[in-house]
Every structure is written in structure tokens, then in C-alpha cells.
Amino acid sequence: MGGIREFLVMVGSEKARSTSINCEVMTEVKHDQSEPLVDITFMDGERLMMKGARLTIKEMLTALQSRCVAKDPRPKLPPRSSPTQNTLIELFCVGICKCL
Numbered sequence: 001m002g003g004i005r006e007f008l009v010m011v012g013s014e015k016a017r018s019t020s021i022n023c024e025v026m027t028e029v030k031h032d033q034s035e036p037l038v039d040i041t042f043m044d045g046e047r048l049m050m051k052g053a054r055l056t057i058k059e060m061l062t063a064l065q066s067r068c069v070a071k072d073p074r075p076k077l078p079p080r081s082s083p084t085q086n087t088l089i090e091l092f093c094v095g096i097c098k099c100l
Contacts, residue, residue: 004036004052007060040064042071 010016012025022043036052038060048067050060 003055003057003060004038006057007038007052010057010061040067042067044071046071 008025008027011023012027016023017025038048038050038052040048040050042048046067048063050063052060055063
């Protein structure tokens with residue numbers, strides 16, 4: 001569950017919240033032995049669900065980045081060879097998605 005906690009820290013950070021007024025992060029902690037899950041709902045209604053027990057923080061941020069870049073109406077930049085966590089969170093912070 002450490003990956004999910006790290007992910008929530010990144011997307012809930014002051015930097016992320018201050019640069020994206022369209023992003024809302026809500027957490028729900030369950031104690032019913034269910035699998036950790038990140039459920040992201042984009043402004044267009046599309047959802048990205050990630051089972052955190054099987055993913056690292058880098059994998060979750062990369063999945064979110066890929067979805068956000070695909071939805072970004074601005075011209076595409078050439079891809080970077082290996083995105084860092086900082087560049088992934090910067091892409092997250094552009095205000096494209098509403099996270100739940």
C-alpha cells in the first residue's frame with residue numbers, strides 16, 4: 001500500500017493543489033481487507049482505476065501522465081526518454097483532470 005500512499009502525497013501536495021483548481025483529491029480509508037485502489041475521474045467522465053497493491057508510484061504516475069497527455073488539447077511535445085516523478089507531477093498539475 002506504500003505506492004498508493006506516496007501517490008496520494010504527490011497528487012495532494014501543496015504544489016499540485018496550488019496549480020490545479022480543477023483537481024480535487026479525496027481519500028477513503030477502508031478497513032475491510034479490500035485491495036488498495038486509486039480511482040481517478042477525468043472532467044470528461046472517463047475513469048482510470050489502478051490497483052495499488054500491484055503498482056509502484058512510478059507506474060501510477062506514468063499511467064496518469066499518459067492519460068493526461070492524451071487528453072491535453074495543447075500541441076504535443078516530443079516524448080522524454082524516462083519521465084521523473086517531478087515531471088510526472090508537473091504534467092498532472094496542468095489542471096486537465098479531476099481526481100477522486
